[in-house]
Structures are given as C-alpha cells and as structure tokens.
Amino acid sequence: MNAFKKFLVSTAVAVSVSVGLGGLAQAAELRIAGGVGILFAPIHVMKQAQLLEKHAKEMGQDLTLEMLSFPSGSAVTDALLSGNVDVVAAGLSNALLLWSRTNGDVKAVAAVSGTKSVLVSKDPDVKTLKDFKETSRISVSSLKVSNQAIYLQMALDKEFGDATKFDPMMVQLGFADGVQSMMNPQGPTDAIFAGPPYYQKLLKEPNMHAVLTTLDVAGPTTNLLAFTTTAYHDGNPEAIKVFLAALKEAQELINREPKKAAELYLASTKEKFTVDELAAMFAEEGNVFQSMPLGVHQTAAFMAKIGLIKDSPASWRDFFFADLQSTEGAAAAN
Template identity: 35%
Template sequence: MAAVGAAVLLGSLAVPAAAEGTIRIAEQFGLGYLPLHVLRHQKLIEKHGKELGVDVTVEWAQLSGGAAMNDALLSDSIDLGSAGVGPMLTIWDRTKGNANVKSIAALNNMPLFLTTTNPNVKTVKDFTDKDKIALPAVKVGVQARILQIASEQAFGEGKFDALDKLTISLPHPDGTAALLSGSSEITGHISAPPFQYQQLQDPKIHKVFSSYDLLGGPHTFNLIWCKEAFRTKNPKTYKAFLDALKEAVAIINKDHAAAADAYLAVNKGDLDRAFLLKLLDDPDIQFTVVPREIERFATFMHKVGAIKNKPASWKDTFFEDLHTETGS
C-alpha cells in the first residue's frame, strides 16, 4: 500500500513569485499525477528548458484538495496547481477578467469510485446519518461534484446536495487508512487510483458506483493550471513545461515499466510494483493532455450555482496551446 500520511507543504511556498527559469509546481496524491512524477523523475522540464536556452529550476510541493491548491495559486505561493475538474472550473470562474487562471492541459481520464464498508449500502440512497463519506475537499473537489451528480440522479432534480452533510475532508491516504482500518467514523470514500483499487482488495469494502457509469464513459479527472500572467511573463519556462508534460504522457503510454518506476521513486511508498503495472494496463485508466467532458461538468456546476460563468466551450477554460485538439 502507498505510504499514508498528511499532506506535505514545502518551504518553497513562502517564496515570492518566480522569475523566468523557475517554476513552482504543486501536486496531490495518487496515480492521476503520474505525468508529473515522470517528468520530475526524468527531469524533462529541465531538458526542454535547455533546448529553449533556459536553465529551469523546478520546485515541488504536495497539497491535498482543490481548495488548498487554488488558495496557494491565488496567493502566489505556487505557479502551477493541479487537481480535479471541479476546482479548475471554480478558479477559472473566480478569476475570469482578473487573474484569468486557465488550464494548461489535462493529465488523464480516470474513473472515481465511491467505496464503502457498510454492507447495507447498495446505492447512494442507502446511506444514513450514521455514515461519513471521506473525500479530499468538501463541496468543491471533483469527488464532491461526482457525489452531487450521483445524488441528483438518485434523489431527483435539485437534490444534488442531499449527501453533502455526510462528507468529510481527508487526504486520499488518510481516508484510505481509515476505511481499511474498519473505522466506524468513516464508512465511505471517494478517492482516486490507486487508492480505490487498494481498498477493493479488502473483502469488507465494496464499490457503490463508478463515475464512468454516472457520466456515460471516460472523463478528465485531473488537470494542471496557472495564471495568465505566469504564461505571459515566462513563455520559455511555460513551453518547457508543456513540452515536458507531453513527453511524459508519451512515455507512460509507451513504457508502463518506466512509468511505474517513476511513480515509485517519487512517491517513495510501498505500493506493489506488480499491482501498479496492473492498474496501468487497465483500459479505463488513460493518460492524455486532451480534456474530456469539461463542458458537462461546467454545465452541472453552473446549474447548481457553483460557478457564475458558463463556458461556451471547453476552450474557454484552456490556454490556446491545446485549442487544436479534439476535446469536449
């Protein structure tokens, strides 16, 4: 199992906004951030920076939850933040016409599972006030939005927040540890790969739903974004990052063994390598920079009042570098 512990916030987060040649990137827990692990392990940003004539210094931080990620970005504690679709749309909406935060690229398509230790829960309608559902960010994270979509499908139009009162914010490793321990305080969890798959190895834990079932197929889980000012002031560093990200995705898709080695080296956990390779072979787990179903998430969030501005297209929420891609 991957190492379990609280989020680590590096000292670099107190450093003022960086100059060209320095990039401060924050990531979260889980397999969804594998492209960042690969480019970090293989020093791809530095490589592409040299090709552009820039010696790039990369600083890393690890946070838990989209709200913390967005707070760090807006305070200029980091340059690039990464999380799920929900937090991305939230900060895009919040900064539209101001800091103009937009996505640089997607990182993946991945299913999110709601898992539980409660044998009486077969659908979301079966949860009671005695249950608690852990997720990384209450009401704002992509896991929270997925639960709201499931709630509205189960309880009816306008009942999207029916289960919000049962949610509690925990980093993926801590929520997984609580569920595996048989804790009576945490009976449900919406996390991400590899955590949800680790949980399902325990016979006391079962899956209630997959987000792919709710949305009718694959969708973007994680993205990475920045302020417009960073892209404008640091064009070479920005391009070095995007080129490195694209190369990292290509490496993952071509060489699962190299990708697994990078994940294990960066995370320094005790996740079984064979188990990790099995996940990388799962066709439901896809690594791509091209976004999918962004517009559907945005439509839902606009309908429930989570964002004021509804993008006309996914391209409204992305910088132009990816506009030639066939996203949705």
C-alpha cells in the same frame, strides 16, 4: 530547493486578490505545486526523467523544474496568485473554482490525467444509491467541491433529481483518514468515494464492495489540470511551451511503457508499491494520460448548475489558455 512532501490539495479555495500582468521576466526555473498519487504521475515522471530540462535545452532555453508542497489548498492558492509558485497541478474542480472567482485570470494550461474513482461501501445491504440509509455516513476529501463530491452530486441529480440529497450523510476526511475509518469496525463512516490507490486497497477487503464508479456517472474524464495565472502564462511563453512538450512526453511514456514510468514515479515519491502494482494501476480502465481535456465541460456545466461557479462556460476552451486550442486533437476535446 524545498523538499517535496506529500500533500492533498483541498478544493475549498478562497480568492481575495486579483492578478496583474506587470513586470515578469522569463523564468529560469519552473515551480510546480503537486502531490502524490497516480493522478500526479506525469509530473513525477517529468521530474525524475528531467524531461523539462531536456525540452528546454532542445528549444534553446535554460529551465529547471522545482516541485513544491503546501500545507493547504488556501496556501497553494495564495502562493499561485502572489507569484510564489508558477503552475499548480490540482483537481478539475479547483481549477474551475479559481477560474470563476478570478474572473478568468486563472486558467488551465493543459490536462494532466484522469483516473476512475469508486464509491465503496462496507454495508452489505447497500448495492445502489437507493439503498443508502439516513444513518449512512460517506466520506469525501472535501465537502461539496472535491472531484469525488462533484461526481456524487452528479449521480444523485441523475438518480433523484436532487444533488443535495446525501448532504446530511457526508463527512469530510482526507483519503488516508477515510480509509482508516473504513477499516475500523467502529469507525464513523461506512462508505467512501475515493480515487486510486485507496479504493483498490479497500476492495481487497472481503467486506467491501463497489456501489458506483465515476465511469458510471461521467465516463472517462480528466480529473487533474495544470493551471496558472494570466500573468505567468503571458509573461513566460517559452516556459509554457517547454512545459507542454515535457508533459506530453511524460504522458506518452506512461501510456507506452507503464513499467518504466512506474520506476520513475516510485523513484520520485518513495511510495511503497511494487513496479508491477503501479504499472497495473496505470493501465486500469478509465485512466486518461493526455494533455487534451476529456469530459471536463460536463463537470463545469454541472458546477454552474448547482451554483459552485458563477457562469457556465460554453466549452472547455473558455477556461483553458489558447496554447492547445489549435493543436492536434483539439477538435475532439470536450
């Protein structure tokens, strides 16, 4: 079993293979590609508390969880489409890009989580989007297609009627590198659009302040989806049922007992937070831990509007498998 290592999934994906349906037996192991950070907390809670194994046993199945990491977004995409990983937990924009580029052969199984992201600036003159200068440099984890890049484009479209207005200002840096650049007085960037726990770290600095949050742009939304291929989904219906039950319990545990969930997460990831710090992050405004999607259709519609995906889905149901679509809460999902 591979050791789990930190990785950030790039949203710049390229799909060059098609997905077939032939010859899949029921799985004895569920291989999930994921990362670290609050968005991935339900997957880590599921792993550490052995919730997948628990629900498999209750359903008369023998199923274990393996977490895998990959060096890049293209690598994890290839692994999913070739059948070397079963489920990917990654950004909403990732899932929509794959759904579009595979003509629907990749869809979401469930929502995993959503957290607020914050556009942080260290320029004291920048209080709103209108205050950014041509010389400003804003970092995002992936140009154009990361969740934060999408939300920034949505904000620019609302404010200026031009989603591309800040393109010359954008710099691609992973969150950790982006924070380091912001902390360096001579760093090349003076703003970053980042998720937790990165924006919390920066906002503790006296010269940093928030300009915009994703709550201002889109409200509380799902940012992370669990998605898979039609081949795996249709070939392993019992594993999907077990996964959904285990994911729901993990999400409920985070909502109900954030300190216990924080202990499980930290035991899984070995990150350097205290239990109280992490539990407080779980409870922050705008965080969403539920399997039903929230606010995903507005993002999909915007990605279609600016040409990132080919077609605008009629609703969230178009890019999700049917498993959740007749269950409690489906009518309120969006």
